[in-house]
Amino acid sequence: MDETGHWTGACDSDGYPVLYWKGKTQPVHRLIAELAGWDIEGKVVMHIDDTPLNVRLDNLRVGTQAENMADMAQKGRGHTASRFKATEIAAIVRQLKMGVSINQLARATGRSRKAIRALLSRIALRDSQESAQGLLDFTGSITTA
Numbered sequence: 001m002d003e004t005g006h007w008t009g010a011c012d013s014d015g016y017p018v019l020y021w022k023g024k025t026q027p028v029h030r031l032i033a034e035l036a037g038w039d040i041e042g043k044v045v046m047h048i049d050d051t052p053l054n055v056r057l058d059n060l061r062v063g064t065q066a067e068n069m070a071d072m073a074q075k076g077r078g079h080t081a082s083r084f085k086a087t088e089i090a091a092i093v094r095q096l097k098m099g100v101s102i103n104q105l106a107r108a109t110g111r112s113r114k115a116i117r118a119l120l121s122r123i124a125l126r127d128s129q130e131s132a133q134g135l136l137d138f139t140g141s142i143t144t145a
Helices: 026-033 065-075 088-098 102-109 111-140
Strands: 018-019 024-027 044-047 060-063
Touching: 018 026, 024 026, 024 044, 026 044, 026 060, 060 065, 060 111, 088 111, 102 111
Parallel strands: none
Antiparallel strands: 018 024, 044 060
């Protein structure tokens, strides 16, 4: 952790800090809450500022999965491509074409790698469908003599 309480170590594929503890990889924010004596059994540990790398105890709170989902909806968080703004999508695609990695894009945008990969998959699918439709339109316009 750095002096601000932000994690600088290993993260999982969604950008959440992890540590190898008691024989398995575990989320750091859950470990911190548990070591502080909080009852987290069957509950989720949420980041108040929605920044997974901010693992300070005063940035964490315990709640139910339903509370977590309601918080996510209220704040407009989520992993769906529809939540990306058009300008953000354009910037991500442009940077990817310039060689910026998905990990770097995730850090720069505050999105998870999973969300960026899902967005890129949707873009690729849309582009392939448009190409296929264009091919069908072209071949449909050919007439035999």
